């Protein structure tokens with residue numbers, strides 16, 4: 001596996017691959033890698049000649065400096081995980097100046113309102129930061145295909161929207177949420193939880209499963225009441241939001257139409273760690 005640490009080396013590498021007509025699959029990360037990330041590369045392996053990863057903790061997508069500071073970083077461990085997976089041909093580990101040559105700041109995007117829902121309300125400016133880094137990585141790596149986890153479903157929708165609006169020549173594929181045996185969605189943030197709290201946090205997944213059972217049986221306001229009640233009884237957990245939204249517009253809904261797709265979205269803070277999850281409603 002090639003470890004590429006600056007933009008110039010990357011450019012030479014990509015040029016060589018393009019000359020050889022290689023089809024490139026790419027999934028960006030912020031490191032602290034886990035099996036969820038590897039599932040993106042497994043998917044990428046199926047459709048591409050060359051699979052590229054990137055590890056870059058993007059400062060502009062953190063609206064909270066403490067969150068940025070606390071973000072787990074261990075680049076040697078990440079390189080080892082990628083190398084041992086046998087799934088990845090190259091990892092790009094840029095410096096901040098490779099992504100932000102002038103000022104470390106986001107561009108402003110219009111994602112047709114997707115950016116104003118859910119995470120956009122809780123984390124102002126977050127999606128401008130995500131759009132900026134992903135667009136820049138796409139321009140540098142020139143992937144044919146790029147892969148993003150459905151755990152960050154809103155991020156996936158926003159990246160699809162950016163690609164469509166900017167006519168970027170890359171196909172975006174969403175990859176199903178990778179869950180621990182107890183159902184907890186894998187996330188780099190889980191590293192900050194003690195084992196017993198990870199076990200307790202399975203209630204998030206279990207709640208989504210119940211919500212799916214209740215969906216179309218009782219009303220959405222009733223479902224919301226039940227979810228609030230579940231988390232009122234969990235020690236050390238705070239429900240930040242729970243809602244059901246149209247999968248296309250990401251707009252919250254209190255009622256459903258037969259022919260539309262819906263998804264439940266939840267954010268719970270467990271011992272100060274913000275956990276996010278979602279589930280398609282059957």
Ligand code: PAF
Nearest residue numbers: 028029030058130133152
């Ligand atoms: O999902 C993430 O890890 C990040 O938001 C991404 C897509 C790598 C951009 O920094």
